[in-house]
Amino acid sequence: MDGEELTEQETALYDRQIRVWGADAQRRLSKSHILVHGMKGTITEFCKNIVLAGVGSLTLVDDRAVTEEALSANFLMPPDENACSGKTLAELCRDSLNEFNPMVRVSVEKGDLASFGVEFFDKFDVVVISFCSLATKKLINERCRKLSKRVSFYTVDCRDCCGEIFVDLQKYNYAKKRQDGTTECELQYPSFQEAISVPWRSLPRKVSKLYLAMRVIERFEEDEGRKPGEICIEDLPAVLKLKKELCEAQSLNESHIPNALLERLVMGAREFPPVCAIIGGILGQEVIKAISGKGDPLKNFFFFDSVDGKGIIEDISDPRPKG
Amino acid sequence: MASLQHSQAIKGAKVLMVGAGGIGCELLKTLALSDFQDIHIIDMDTIEVSNLNRQFLFRQSHVGQSKAKVARDAVLRFRPHISITPYHANAKDSNFNVDFFKQFNVVLNGLDNLDARRHVNRLCLAAEVPLVESGTTGFLGQVTVHVKGKTECYECQPKPAPKTYPVCTITSTPSKFVHCVVWAKDLLFAKLFGDKNQDNDLNVRSNDAARSSEHAGDAFEWSGNEDLEQYGRGIYDHVFGYNIELALSNEETWKNRNKPRPIYCRDVLPNRMTQQNGNVDITDDLSSASAMASLGLKNPQDIWCLMENTKVFLEALKLFFTNRRKEIGNLSFDKDDQLAVEFVTAAANIRAASFNIPSHSLFEAKGIAGNIVHAVATTNAIVAGLIVIEAIKVLKKDTESYRMTYCLEHPSKKMLLMPVEPFEPNKSCCVCSKTPLSLEINTHRSKLRDFVEKIVKAKLGMNSPLIMHATALLYEIGDDLEENEIANYTANLEKVLSELPPPVTDGTVLTVEDLQQEFTCNIHIKHREEFDEEKEPDGMVLSGWTQAPSEKKDDKTSIGNGASTSKSLPTKLGITEIDIEVKEISGGTVSPGTKRKLSEFSDGSTVDQSSDVDQTRNNKKTQKHDDDGGLVMLDHWDSNMSKKQRSP
Structure with missing residues (x-):
């Protein structure tokens, strides 16, 4: 010491x-x-x-x-x-x-x-x-x-x-x-x-939905060239569409990311x-x-x-x- | 979205906070940021230096000022347009009555002691105002919601009595360092510097054979012209030498115990000390006199050897008599009094040496003697956040989503913050369900005073009790009593129960009431002749206020994953009763039946042997089956919470 x-x-x-x-x-x-x-x-x-x-x-x-x-x-x-x-x-x-x-x-x-x-x-x-x-x-x-x-x-x-x-x-x-x-x-x-590259299929079945939802939002803002948190309710349809694509690409059932949760995250940038x-x-x-x-x-x-x-x-x- | 939904409920709410300390500062800030507009806050305390590491609304320049007022001013700096009403007062003051409580939509507790918590709980029940209760210790914390008729009240789980030790463990057979600290603080320190008229169990033989003839009187009385070091050495030899010899002569005691060894001052320190520090005896500021300073001992974390302890003992005693003579006779131990802590540390260590118990640093001894609970800002901040979340649910009357939440140090089922559905009210709770109690007592020997002190105040937590036998008033505390009433009640206190007018005997039902708390309790008296001195040291046993049956709401708890044993567990966790920065701690609520569950729960997941937090959990866990767990009313009970155990 x-x-x-x-x-x-x-x-x-x-x-x-x-x-x-x-x-x-x-x-x-x-x-x-x-x-x-x-x-x-x-x-x-x-x-x-x-x-x-x-x-x-x-x-x-x-x-x-x-x-x-x-x-x-x-x-x-x-x-x-x-x-x-x-x-x-x-x-x-x-x-x-x-x-x-x-x-x-x-x-x-x-x-x-x-x-x-x-x-x-x-x-x-x-x-x-x-x-x-x-x-x-x-x-x-x-x-x-x-x-x-x-x-x-x-x-x-x-x-x-x-x-x-x-x-x-x-x-x-x-x-x-x-x-x-x-x-x-x-x-x-x-x-x-490395962490976010772990395939969704290999995550524990009960993994926090918030983990997946945050990746969707993060990806959306990145793709759209937004500043972090620069997102609002009008973006929801596009976010839901992205979720669908990501889930399909990762062969994960869409129900793992509830729409209501995404809606909250999209609206509550504050x-x-x-x-x-x-x-x-x-x-x-x-x-x-x-x-x-x-x-x-x-x-x-x-x-x-x-x-x-x-x-x-x-x-x-x-x-x-x-x- | 959240803020929109919440905003109506929040903006119209009138909130009472009780406590502006560790949790209180965080809570007031988070309430203000969350748009609460009308906050009232009660705290009787003033700011101290050791608060500043976490009570972030306070600065060095505020030391000595009212916590409630300074907290208000600090929050108004960043939220000038809200209303904060501070009360620098005791929450138990009579003006904070049921009508006062009724004006609030919710009460939020950030308190540090059982007594005040019970009091606020009763007022909230009487006023029918929801209560959000909280506590932290180190990294552990909890938040609970109490709504009359919907969830259990704060007292539905009986609170264990404060930890005390059998008198003989303290006076004759200490086996742990904490016993030595209690002895040094409650017996020796009190005897030398406290009120001479107080009962004291310290063995003092007036015919003191071990001392020379000029001290034939009370060995503890300073003649006024005796050399102070000489006097100190006399006391030393008496308590650490002669008294131990005397105890050894009772061979029965030591049959199954290690014998202590007497320690005499001349063997440890043959020469007088005066030469070593004779030059600088006078400090500028008398009240800040310190034996450590005059002996050149710097680090409070160091463990002193027997000689250093002996020097500190003699030096501290001398400093009390030279610098603080006026206070002698009125002193009571205060953890913020450096000289007192030095004296108690040294005395406890010397006694520990006698009994072959490892010695401890001043820092550790101070924690034990002052019942200091470890506290960090982070846990308080988390708990404050959780309180606000529950408060908003309460304001929205979102009953189904109320949760009690536990902050854990080690995850359980991946959770660091664990929500649990609140329990229903306990039908046998004497506070919210008005269940009558029964008391076994020797009605021919116990005085009304014993009943008032040991049951009505200590167990039932009443401040201004009124005791009735049918329609006859036996006793009452209040401001507006007539002189003859006072005389009558004072006389009653000294009478044994069976000789009261009218007599209280087997089968009598007493009604005990606290008007301020609007709390009434009926107690069935059962006469019993004998009580076990070690197990039932009160000489009376109160029963009827028991754990609620365990089947409650099992299927609905929010901890997933089926193991039924774990479901009812969190309320019974050791951390149910955590208090912050406490003068008195309410202790754990681990009942014997839940020990297994607790250990299952803590799952070996703790115990950093060198960390106090884990020690806390250990101690809470063992509190109930401590081998010396008898209850004896010493003035201050001593938590062994802050104790560090040395690895062997």
Whole structure:
């Protein structure tokens, strides 16, 4: 273990959580560097959680100007649009997050995420992206994977009262602790591309419908050249048509993706704050686990739908790995 | 779509939040973002530093201020046009009566103790306002919905009594570190620094053969001119040396136990300490005096050796007398009082050394002594989200889709968030079904006071009880009593039941009522001569308030996948009673019959030996079959929740 001790100030501030994950984990947290993209409700919740937890630094990427929609779902921004003038979403969130915990450095990186080269990501231990196109998700995931050190990669999306988290920890070793002792475990994560390429026919029969529905929506936005979330009820017929095609191509019965679910996702591009809190909370816990090495990380998708209230983990990886 | 559907119900709703702490901050934020317009919030607490890691509406500069008020101001910064009404007050205050509760469409609890939860539950039942209840510990959490007549009330599953330890385990035969902490805190600390008139089970022999003749009086009394280190060494030798020798002389006790070893100060620390730190005794701020600081001990996570514990013991004692003499006699243990925590840690460790129990760090001892529950922001945020989802269903009267939801640390059936259909009201619940109870008690020996303290307050959770025998009033607490009434009731308290006017004997039915809670309960008295001191330390046994029959709604639970044993299980999980950042924890509700199910459920899926969370679950699980699980009313019960067990 590295010898550095927590300061008195840290011990006092983090007392209750050190009782949860221990002082070693707290030290590792305080040395970690996190990058996030897409400052909407869910990412905002996530940022709050890990800034409170005491990570070393947090870098925000989101050049968008403040919109009414962004204001409505974001507790980091002042309501007064004048106060927001000339600032990007990321800059406003930074100002607010800085107040949460003076021990965490929060900064902003300007530019288009897709234009950042591989070496840019080398500065981080964790990369979390939200509201990115399918192409960007794959691209950033691959860049993280090119580095010699492990950069944990997460994507997160909330639509209507549903949320999805994807996790790629590449090769992850940890001590799995159980009542009857500890076993060393190794988890091998597929990339986002690999995961979504798993043939639908070979997925478990009861796989979350949300997984399939999100792939349809994601694919639709990609094909149509839409920005993430740029979709509405008028698109429903085209989305249903795409679903039919995808199901036929994958020889999957169409009933696995209920039309009503697609309808909800198409209409509810705006996030539902309670779901942001839930998904942002689960994501925060997972990132803390990955950094601290404490606890079993989830592999590799998480879904929540407030209609049935279930928060489900799905392992979607190729059952027959190459080589 | 969701927001459209919900918006009507949300915008017109008037919501009461009880608690502005860990869950409360998250909840208030999520309610505001979800477009709630009229929120009232009650919290009696002020902000502390250790809140800041998760109660994100508060800043360092707010320490000491009202949680409810600061939370309101913080949320109005990003939602200026909604109405938030804060009350910096105790939810049990009499102005929060049934009429007050009736103005709300739903009540949302983010509380940290059983007492307040029971109180709010009763007011919600009386006012017929739906209640969404919640709790978290570490990564575990839960949200439940309580609607009168439709789902079980918060008290339908009887709550176990707080964990206490038999007196003799604490005074004579400790076997775990927690026993040493309880001894150090509730006996030794209380004896030295607390109210001298309080009963105290610490063994003190006034004819103290082990001490020199000048201390023939009370060994614990400081003469006023005695050298403080000398005085400290005298106490040390008395409690860790002489008392242990005395205990050893009773050989019967040690037949099946490991014998403790007496520890004398001169053997551990032959030379006086003064030389080592004689120069800097006076700190600028007297109240912040710390033995660790003056001894140069920095890391609260370190485990001190016996000599270090001895030094901390002597130094802390000295600092109390030099820097905080005025408080002596009125001190009660406070987990935020650094010097008190230092003293208790050192004393507990020295006692542990006597009894061959592994010692613990100050950080760990503080957790045990202060009943500190681990808390993180993420679980609170998740639980707050779940509360709002249930609140919206309640407002839409979407009865069929109410769920109780459990946040798990390890997935069960792939679920980290597990929804379960709420149970129906328990027909034998004395709170929502008004089922009469029966009490076995020795009516010739037990006083009315025992009945009031041990049953009416501790078991039934009443604050302002009124006790009637037919039409005769035996006892009452209230603001508007006449002097002669008070005198009469005070006299009654000291009478044994069978000598009350009119006498309470076998077959009597007592009516106990709390007017504020609008809660009435009939208790059938059964006289019984003898009680088992270890198993029934109250000297009375209350029954009739039992687990609901287990067949309820089995076929409709939303956990799929048929295994019937698992269906009724979640309410009985250890986590049903999780409290946040607690002064008192209500403990688990694992009944003996569900042990198997619980272990099935937790499925070995936990236990990171070094993590407190898992320890929590373990402890909750074992709470009921702890070998020393007898109940003795110490002032503070001690959860062993925060205890870390060392791997052998």
